[in-house]
Amino acid sequence: MTLLEFARGPALQVAMIIFVLGATWRFFGALLLPWRLVPAEPRKGAPSPIAAAFKGVVVKMWPHKPFQKAGMFTFVNGYILHFGLAIVVFLFAPHILFIKGLTGLSWPALPSNLVYTVGVITMASLVAGLVHRLRSPVLRLISRFDDYLSWLLTLLPVLTGLLAAAHLGARYETLLAVHILSICAFLIWFPFGKLMHAFMFVFSRAMTGVRMGQRGAEL
Amino acid sequence: MPQEPKLAPTLGELLQERGVSRRAFLKYASYLSAVMALPAGSATALAEGLANARRQSVIWLSFQECTGCTESLTRSFSPTLESLIFDLISLDYHHTLQAASGEAAEKAREAAMAENKGKYVVVVDGAVPTKDGGLYSTIAGVSNLDMLKATAKDALAVIAVGTCAAFGGIPKARPNPTGAAAIDEIITDKPIINIPGCPPIPEAMAGVVSYLVSFGKLPELDHLRRPKAFFGETIHDRCYRRPFYERGLFAEGFDDAGARQGWCLYKVGCKGPVTYNACATLKWNGGVSFPIQSGHGCLGCSEPDFWDQGGFYRPLSTNLREMGPALAGAALAGAALGAGAAWASRRHQESYQRDQSAAEGDKK
Amino acid sequence: MMTQTLHASIPQEPPRLTGMSDAVFAEVAARLAEVVAGASAPPIELTAMPLTSEDRADLEQRLGRGEVFATIESAGRSEVWETQFSGVWFVRHFGENDRTASECIEFGAAPAILFSHRADMAAAARRLATALQPANAHETTDH
Numbered sequence: 001m002t003l004l005e006f007a008r009g010p011a012l013q014v015a016m017i018i019f020v021l022g023a024t025w026r027f028f029g030a031l032l033l034p035w036r037l038v039p040a041e042p043r044k045g046a047p048s049p050i051a052a053a054f055k056g057v058v059v060k061m062w063p064h065k066p067f068q069k070a071g072m073f074t075f076v077n078g079y080i081l082h083f084g085l086a087i088v089v090f091l092f093a094p095h096i097l098f099i100k101g102l103t104g105l106s107w108p109a110l111p112s113n114l115v116y117t118v119g120v121i122t123m124a125s126l127v128a129g130l131v132h133r134l135r136s137p138v139l140r141l142i143s144r145f146d147d148y149l150s151w152l153l154t155l156l157p158v159l160t161g162l163l164a165a166a167h168l169g170a171r172y173e174t175l176l177a178v179h180i181l182s183i184c185a186f187l188i189w190f191p192f193g194k195l196m197h198a199f200m201f202v203f204s205r206a207m208t209g210v211r212m213g214q215r216g217a218e219l
Numbered sequence: 220m221p222q223e224p225k226l227a228p229t230l231g232e233l234l235q236e237r238g239v240s241r242r243a244f245l246k247y248a249s250y251l252s253a254v255m256a257l258p259a260g261s262a263t264a265l266a267e268g269l270a271n272a273r274r275q276s277v278i279w280l281s282f283q284e285c286t287g288c289t290e291s292l293t294r295s296f297s298p299t300l301e302s303l304i305f306d307l308i309s310l311d312y313h314h315t316l317q318a319a320s321g322e323a324a325e326k327a328r329e330a331a332m333a334e335n336k337g338k339y340v341v342v343v344d345g346a347v348p349t350k351d352g353g354l355y356s357t358i359a360g361v362s363n364l365d366m367l368k369a370t371a372k373d374a375l376a377v378i379a380v381g382t383c384a385a386f387g388g389i390p391k392a393r394p395n396p397t398g399a400a401a402i403d404e405i406i407t408d409k410p411i412i413n414i415p416g417c418p419p420i421p422e423a424m425a426g427v428v429s430y431l432v433s434f435g436k437l438p439e440l441d442h443l444r445r446p447k448a449f450f451g452e453t454i455h456d457r458c459y460r461r462p463f464y465e466r467g468l469f470a471e472g473f474d475d476a477g478a479r480q481g482w483c484l485y486k487v488g489c490k491g492p493v494t495y496n497a498c499a500t501l502k503w504n505g506g507v508s509f510p511i512q513s514g515h516g517c518l519g520c521s522e523p524d525f526w527d528q529g530g531f532y533r534p535l536s537t538n539l540r541e542m543g544p545a546l547a548g549a550a551l552a553g554a555a556l557g558a559g560a561a562w563a564s565r566r567h568q569e570s571y572q573r574d575q576s577a578a579e580g581d582k583k
Numbered sequence: 584m585m586t587q588t589l590h591a592s593i594p595q596e597p598p599r600l601t602g603m604s605d606a607v608f609a610e611v612a613a614r615l616a617e618v619v620a621g622a623s624a625p626p627i628e629l630t631a632m633p634l635t636s637e638d639r640a641d642l643e644q645r646l647g648r649g650e651v652f653a654t655i656e657s658a659g660r661s662e663v664w665e666t667q668f669s670g671v672w673f674v675r676h677f678g679e680n681d682r683t684a685s686e687c688i689e690f691g692a693a694p695a696i697l698f699s700h701r702a703d704m705a706a707a708a709r710r711l712a713t714a715l716q717p718a719n720a721h722e723t724t725d726h
Contacts, residue, residue: 016538024550025552033564097534115467245696246659246676250630259626259628
């Protein structure tokens with residue numbers, strides 16, 4: 001069995017199973033907990049929980065004025081990173097084929113050259129994010145192993161994907177196998193670390209919105 | 220080539236008798252050095268090497284195969300430039316091409332082996348069945364396994380022609396009922412050159428034999444023992460449809476608008492990106508076309524286990540194993556685990572709260 | 584008619600100039616300069632170069648035709664001509680079905696394939712000697 005066969009076969013299979021099992025476990029494990037709200041009566045004039053939840057999700061998409069100067073880099077870089085990742089992952093023709101193979105769903109792709117460019121930007125954004133994290137004493141203090149591992153496992157698929165596209169460093173079949181294996185590592189770690197925010201961020205923001213809303217706090 | 224005791228005529232002398240001049244050698248050499256991308260100016264050296272070499276004794280063994288390799292090699296050479304390869308070699312044994320048959324044929328093989336001990340080249344097409352003592356394929360009562368070992372023992376080098384000989388090919392495809400094996404799994408103490416393909420490109424075969432005869436050494440090989448001159452680049456690298464891949468223009472089927480406009484065949488399963496061969500540059504049938512130009516994706520036939528890569532029409536970027544049921548099971552199990560965890564947590568919280576209120580009640 | 588329509592619909596290499604002919608043309612100039620300066624220059628092998636049919640046509644047209652054109656019949660046909668630039672030779676070998684098997688640009692007084700090889704001359708001398716004997720007069724027509 002070649003490395004590519006291993007990557008496309010058993011490695012991907014095991015990684016996908018762990019990813020789905022872990023992600024549904026954590027997802028249901030968190031959502032089926034009691035939706036514990038503030039025990040006190042809601043303040044007068046407090047928004048309805050649904051409106052508060054919605055507001056919680058939307059308002060957090062841009063920094064509050066007082067924090068704009070300090071937080072702008074994190075926001076802008078975060079958007080570049082996440083949009084970049086979304087474009088690379090979901091609008092590259094070979095990736096769509098992979099998803100189609102799994103789910104039967106497909107959609108039009110972007111030109112490959114454009115996706116490569118976005119990939120480079122995404123990687124630069126990841127590196128910038130790490131530099132920012134390491135240079136800020138506060139961020140460094142609150143960063144855990146989880147943060148660094150999640151960063152690395154996000155970077156590797158982008159990096160190996162770009163190398164495969166450019167045929168750099170090794171033969172293409174090896175690069176492709178390494179790329180798929182890096183995705184396997186990403187999928188395996190995903191449910192158990194901070195990468196899980198991709199599924200959970202909406203709920204956590206909504207819950208914060210509801211709690212704050214009940215107390216009458218401005219978000 | 221080492222000198223023989225009783226000097227046989229050189230190829231130059233031999234062909235001269237038939238009115239073939241050195242110009243033919245030079246022409247053939249410039250053709251080969253172009254095809255093999257040898258360094259500029261090596262045509263003259265190659266021509267001299269060929270003219271001064273002795274005729275190479277070749278014993279051709281056909282095992283678990285379909286004769287497609289032989290057909291490919293012989294059919295493509297009409298009596299001009301490319302046919303010169305058959306003047307360079309003395310094909311002392313070949314099932315399909317030799318006139319002798321039965322006992323006489325086997326005698327010819329043994330005679331050639333004895334006469335050219337240590338100097339003959341063994342060409343093999345077809346895999347070798349190894350299961351149950353190799354009884355699944357025999358010639359004149361001798362198993363392929365035994366014949367290969369006996370013939371390769373005093374050979375100068377072994378050339379495995381076609382994917383079956385090089386990597387096991389179709390006989391080795393799952394479930395491989397005969398225990399088919401590649402030549403280099405059996406012969407481990409001789410120089411081996413693999414020229415895979417189903418069938419292999421004739422020029423690759425001619426180029427390797429000529430190189431061997433002329434320079435007396437093996438051409439540069441890759442990690443799968445394939446000559447880099449022919450297997451150094453992927454089909455995808457040299458494909459004329461490559462620009463469509465980069466622009467994201469793909470045929471979705473074999474008869475849609477994209478296919479008619481010659482767009483990239485990646486989505487319909489082309490294995491060009493991971494297939495090392497010279498089809499895109501040398502092409503087939505005298506340079507007429509190659510599979511992708513004719514509208515079909517590359518099958519990856521010059522790669523090991525190409526038959527077991529999940530299907531010829533399955534795109535390269537897709538997973539090889541069926542995952543639907545396993546993933547559905549994983550999702551159900553995950554949901555159950557999550558629900559169980561949440562339930563346990565609720566129970567824990569409730570009992571904690573009960574304990575708390577009981578404790579508060581006690582205080583009162 | 585049907586086959587013609589079909590043929591027309593089979594996609595071929597995109598017809599375009601890639602700039603490769605400019606590069607080869609510049610290389611021709613550089614190598615001829617070397618030869619003029621007294622050095623020798625290896626031939627430019629065109630067969631394996633990623634030239635489109637337009638590139639090839641453009642190169643051939645720019646090199647043009649000079650005073651010499653020769654056909655060689657040896658293991659199939661070959662054509663050799665001096666380009667409009669003296670000392671720059673175009674050599675084209677044909678394989679089966681008049682397909683171009685290889686082509687290159689050579690530099691110098693004449694391309695190697697035009698010269699008679701010593702071994703061939705020696706063989707010819709032997710044949711001539713034999714032919715001079717009256718009994719063997721028919722020998723020369725054998726080859």
